[in-house]
Amino acid sequence: MELPAGRVVMVGFGKLLLHQMDGFLPQDSVVVVEDPDIVRKRAVHDAAAGLRCVGSVVAAPYHQDLAFVAAVEEHLAGEPVALVVAGLEYGVHGAAVLAERWGRPGAGADAAAALTDKLRLRAAARAAGLRNPEWTEVHGPRDVEKFAAGGPVVLKPANRHASLGVQLLEPGDDIDAAWELTVSARDDLMLPDRELTWRYMAERRLHGHEYSVEALVRGGRIVFLNVTDKLTAGGRYPVELGHVVPAALPDTVREGFGEAMARLVEATGYDTGILHAEWMLGEDGPVLIECAGRVPGDSITFLLDAAYGGNVIRTLVELLAGGDPRLPGDAPMAAAIRFLTAPAGTVTDVTGVEEVAQRPGVLRASVTVAPGDRVAELRSSWDRVGEVMLLAADPAAARAAAEEAAAAVRITADREAAL
Template sequence: MVLVDPYSSGVALGKALRRAGLTTYAVLSYPPPDPRLTRTFEAGDHTDVISAEKGFSRVVDFVRNLGPLAVIAGIETGVELADSLSAELGLTLANDPALSRARRDKAAMMRTLQDAGVPVIRSMPVTDWRGSAQTVAAHGLSTETGDLVVKPTRSAMSDGLRLARRGSDLEATVREVLGTRNVMGSVNDTVLVQERVHGTEYVVDTFSDRGHHVVTNVCRYNKVAFGDSFAVYESTDFLPEDSPEIAALVPYVKRVLNALGIRFGACHNEVMLTEDGPLLMETGARLAGSGLVGAAELATGGSGISRYVQRLAEGATDGGDYRLQRRVRGVYLVFRRHGTVTNTAALERIRTLRSCRHAELSVRDGDVVSPTGGLMSTMTRGWALLAHRDLDQVERDHEEFRRIESELTFTGHAGEGR
């Protein structure tokens, strides 16, 4: 089996495939993503490794000699290369190669969905900050009438996400993002300007086999806003399969998958459920990251990884949507001010909470921190995975998590207090 950029959840996928008796080979895209994403990669886990720095033709020859059943993207950076290799080899367990860009580039994604008649957020890509306000105004987008969201077209994890508030200078916001290097390792040469929509954001993770889509889990993002940050992750809830929102979310997501040419593999779909119905934030044609796959296993007994194993090692998946087995919630540390943090020893009590199954608590006394922003900063500071069959227990432990967090002290920098 060939894994392209087996970082983050791709590491766990490789381990699961090898436990199932399959041999894995790694192909690494170039330039590489941020070291915070690649740090868990171990070349020795795979029978052989090749970098795309050697050239596409060398990589094609390498992969062709292996005769793989499938070429799978481990994270976002591997999507297009995995598509290209699958097309070169004529693999049937693959997505439509003609729509590869639409599965990676957010501007192409929105345009493709709109052309297919799928409701989307009003969007306009720009490549130059100069004149960008006039360019998007011609398409009905302006900070004179409302808030606008600015995001790189080829990044992920909220990296580079900005809010241009009503009355603000849109061109200044676009200029902040254009030309900077993102966590995926590339330069932001295009940004997407979008109307800000309001509602509740959900995750619908799916697995597809020859165009048949099943749902592996549905989550609700709970976000907060403060200071310059308008979408800070506070917690993530795994929802029962009979939650009322699912009736609107799942049919919409399946329309998205069909329009984007998804035929095989895991997808991570983020959707805003508004008063007018669901609207796609973005689709990642790969496994969910940020620990969601492991949490899904705990919540439902399965995930995109187990579906890959069933299909590739056993020849077929169970074919059905998920069923929730226990209530699972990820809760994240949220810092609202700049300062030097102390009393972090108090955080160790989080591990003793009755429903706490796992905790990553990275912040230490003396660390100088800034207000929590994108998902990368959220995941590298601290979080806990709460799981219990009793939702009330999860709720109580969530409240206790916040009480423990409030014992942290911040000194030295002026800014908004807790």
């Protein structure tokens, strides 16, 4: 479809998302809204200069602040708006507020508020009868200790992203130390320097296999759904290490995920856009972990495009512009990604990347560290050091090939050299 005339307003500078949109959006059509502190820290003006579709940047506070609304409207000076999109997790609520204000398709402000605060999401899901773990808001280590009552729990921030501060605690773990680590976990590059309000929660540990569900929604109805098989790190920090699209599941199980997602859409009042929900598959069906109201990270959109043979970002843009885009059907292929990790320390050698990149079916093989770089302990997504992505005939073949390719990339590090 041809997009309607008007500006594309993006709340939060989503650099990767803009690169994906750059091939089909009109030149200079995008207005990026970003907090002044982050414009400076991420050198947004310089980064945006390399993107054909970006026309301007509005520096205005939007993190837990609505001051940006007036600033954007002053900048637009009455120009029509074709669509509004969140560039980042932290921009989800702001994008929904603008879309609702201007009568454009979007999540809806109330739905976005629930999707950016896990405590509000839990309350909405519970009211709708969805399966949730037992949970509570916590304000300090004694609250966590009381809730845990000697059992395993998950401690996490309620309104951050990228698995920052999430910990799986076992009986006997030092809860005071865990609390300090969770509340001190900050993604400073993505946040303004001013003080913000953070909330924290504790949950009973779930047991089962983890999946995510990606759904395109129009007018409160799911029009496309995919289930992604997930691999997460063991131990205290459940960092995501790999994905397979689509998951190899019996039809009845996939239908169960679809039914759970439909109830979640209804529970939050979500209207139009994309959802990325994480679920644990238990004996009685899917149990909700969390849900994001924005484009999934971890290269999942690339996996979707490879497996289904479409362009999910363009489809999303067309939905947000009020269109009726052609939607993907069944996936004729399977795609997988395996994220690379390394021991904490100073990198001494990296081998195997070039060989892996030449293997049949490999779409991407990259490492983000080189000898001399410091690797931190694996505590969040930011601590991963590369990825291997590939396409195969079916999910089992994709998973096996991704594991084999990842094992062929060797990153060695000297722990003593880092001390």
